[in-house]
Amino acid sequence: MNVPLPNDLRVILWPYRFEAIDSDRDAQAVIVQVINYGTLTHWRWLARRYGAERICSELASIAPSTMRKEALGLAKLIFGYTDISHAPRGAHQ
Numbered sequence: 310m311n312v313p314l315p316n317d318l319r320v321i322l323w324p325y326r327f328e329a330i331d332s333d334r335d336a337q338a339v340i341v342q343v344i345n346y347g348t349l350t351h352w353r354w355l356a357r358r359y360g361a362e363r364i365c366s367e368l369a370s371i372a373p374s375t376m377r378k379e380a381l382g383l384a385k386l387i388f389g390y391t392d393i394s395h396a397p398r399g400a401h402q
Contacts, residue, residue: 310333311331311332311333312333313332314330314332314339318351318354321342321346321347321351324342336359336363336367337370339355340359340364340368341367341376344364344380344383345377345380356388364388364390365388365389365390368381368384368388368390369390
């Protein structure tokens, strides 16, 4: 179910056309932007909207370089995110 985004998220979703964002379809983009640039109020909304399991699942599916180091560290503490499933850059097999 698509849930309308709070208007106060507009400021951190600057790379996107706010009116066109679908909170279900574009969950990964919303989660990444909120974790990287959001306030505590934004993070609370994120937790209520998606839940820790969905947030951790989305984080596991992106390149770690997408996230600010400090924000990812905080996400680990708050949401229990522990697994980065990507190989480090430059890893060869």
